[in-house]
Amino acid sequence: MNLKKDLRPLAERCRPNSILEFIGQSHIVGKGKIVTEIIEKGTPFSLILWGEPGTGKTTLAKLIAQYCDMESFFLSAISSGVNDVRKILEIGKKNRNEGKQTLLFLDEIHRFNKAQQDAVLGAVENGDIILIGATTENPSFQIISPLLSRSRVLKLHKLHEDELGIILQNALQNDVLLKDMDIKIDNDIMRKIVLLSQGDARLMLNILETAVLLSKDGNIDLDILSESLKNIATYYDKAGDKHYDTISAFIKSLRGSDPNAAVFYLAKMIIAGEDPEFIARRMVIFASEDIGNASPNALTIATSGLLAVKNIGMPEAEIILSQCATFLASSPKSNASYLAIKRAKAVAEGQTVDIPMHIRNAPTKLMKEMGYSKGYKYPHDYEGHFINDDYLPDRIKNEVFYMPSVQGSEKAIKQRLQDLWPEKYKQ
Numbered sequence: 001m002n003l004k005k006d007l008r009p010l011a012e013r014c015r016p017n018s019i020l021e022f023i024g025q026s027h028i029v030g031k032g033k034i035v036t037e038i039i040e041k042g043t044p045f046s047l048i049l050w051g052e053p054g055t056g057k058t059t060l061a062k063l064i065a066q067y068c069d070m071e072s073f074f075l076s077a078i079s080s081g082v083n084d085v086r087k088i089l090e091i092g093k094k095n096r097n098e099g100k101q102t103l104l105f106l107d108e109i110h111r112f113n114k115a116q117q118d119a120v121l122g123a124v125e126n127g128d129i130i131l132i133g134a135t136t137e138n139p140s141f142q143i144i145s146p147l148l149s150r151s152r153v154l155k156l157h158k159l160h161e162d163e164l165g166i167i168l169q170n171a172l173q174n175d176v177l178l179k180d181m182d183i184k185i186d187n188d189i190m191r192k193i194v195l196l197s198q199g200d201a202r203l204m205l206n207i208l209e210t211a212v213l214l215s216k217d218g219n220i221d222l223d224i225l226s227e228s229l230k231n232i233a234t235y236y237d238k239a240g241d242k243h244y245d246t247i248s249a250f251i252k253s254l255r256g257s258d259p260n261a262a263v264f265y266l267a268k269m270i271i272a273g274e275d276p277e278f279i280a281r282r283m284v285i286f287a288s289e290d291i292g293n294a295s296p297n298a299l300t301i302a303t304s305g306l307l308a309v310k311n312i313g314m315p316e317a318e319i320i321l322s323q324c325a326t327f328l329a330s331s332p333k334s335n336a337s338y339l340a341i342k343r344a345k346a347v348a349e350g351q352t353v354d355i356p357m358h359i360r361n362a363p364t365k366l367m368k369e370m371g372y373s374k375g376y377k378y379p380h381d382y383e384g385h386f387i388n389d390d391y392l393p394d395r396i397k398n399e400v401f402y403m404p405s406v407q408g409s410e411k412a413i414k415q416r417l418q419d420l421w422p423e424k425y426k427q
Contacts, residue, residue: 010178010209011202014171015059022063023170024163024201025056028154035060035154039067044101046124046131048109048139048148051156054200057134060156061105070103070130071095077111082119089120092128102129109133110142117144124150158199165194167201171208183212185220192225246274247282250325254283255290259329266318266325276317280306283324294334294408301327332408340402347401353393386420400424 016022019029019039028035038044044064049057058074065072073088085104092102104120106112112120123129124147131151135142139153159167168190172178193211197204210228211220246269253261269279280302287302305324309317362373377387390397404414418425 009206010171010175011054011205013175013177014167014205016063019063019067022056022059023167024159025060025156027157029060034152035064038064042068044068044070044103044130046151048133048135048143048151048153049156050135050137050139050153052136052158052200054197054202054204055156055159056201057156058105058107061103061132061134064132065103065105068101068103070101072103072105074105075107077106077108077116080106082116085116085119089123089128092123096128104129104131106131106133108135110135110137110139114144117147121147121150159201160199161191161194164197164199164201164204165190168194168204168208171205178212181212182218183215183220184218185211189220189222189225192222196229246272247279250279251282251286254286254325254329255333257329257331257333259326262325262329263322266321270314270318270321276309276314276321277306279321280309280324283321283328286328289338290333290335291328291331292334292337292410293413294332294336294405294410296409298328298331332410334405334407334410336402336404336410343399343401347396347399351395353395356390356393358389359391388420398424 019036022029025035027033030036047064049060051057061074062072064070071091073091075084075088085106088102088104092104095102104123106120109117120129120131121144124131131147133143133147133151139148143151172183172185193204193207196207207225207228211224212218214227215224246265250262250265250269253265266279270276284299284302284306287298291298302324305320308320312320357371358373358375358377360367360372362368368374377389379385379387381387392399402417404410404417406414414425
């Protein structure tokens, strides 16, 4: 099929020309909402638009520039440097003196380092420019505080399925090229395209455009759709929020004993190219922190999994990761060991205590004469291989750091400790 005339990508051709055509982000666009108010009143101010790809950040900046009649400059922080910015700041200063506003749009603003962001700060502060920065990363960590304090942060959400469906339908019916083509696509295929885009309108339109290009007679079926998806990259910045959000969801699903959710987030990380050893290490930590003695075998399985992942490598290592994840998610949970070391550290750091003499080491005659190890009772010499003795320093001898739960194997541990130390572990 021949796409001619307009060589711009479909996503660019479908960009809304008015705020009434904009789909989604109803929490900031619509009657009485902040972006609409800026447009209707013609009173722009500096913004940081934070959201995942394809949620409308650049489109909103273009609409604000259009409606507010500003001289506008759109730069990418990836390909632009301080010199490019300074040229615009000079234009902004000249325009301000002439009573005209200047918009500087910085895409991927989080790519600018502190010094580069500092270069923009003065111009924002004195009104030489209106800055709109677009970022996929959390501004709290990526944008300098002075710039944040002079800007309003707007969070853009992933587009809903119904919103994406409208955008897709509009592209097929109204795009300057597609509307004249005899494109055959049923509702099931359209829904698959919507779902595969994961809230990203640009990705969705890219998939559609590729499918149209690959189809010979305008018929987009499952085979064409499958072919069009090859080499489509899933957005997942391993150094950014997506990385932390996904591993957080994975760990919380393990903790919540949901193996289905855990293996889903594991699959997302694997598809996105996350380091399998990183995932395995996190599961080793989880096995002790969140399962502990409720299922002591969990740590053995997790550490064996880490060793296997290192030795086997991908793609087969994903099977090992899945086994570990589903086992850990399905295991009884206890954070008693985690809490025990926290309580013990709090006491150990807060005071100086002497180790009782009877449990000190006595390798020399002099130390023995000084009382080291004197009076130590060897537990194996007593019935049940136990003797009720004091092992903690006298000042803290009644402290209880380890409080086992009644989950899994820890239930038996708790019962044993209650039998051995009834004063500390009361029924």
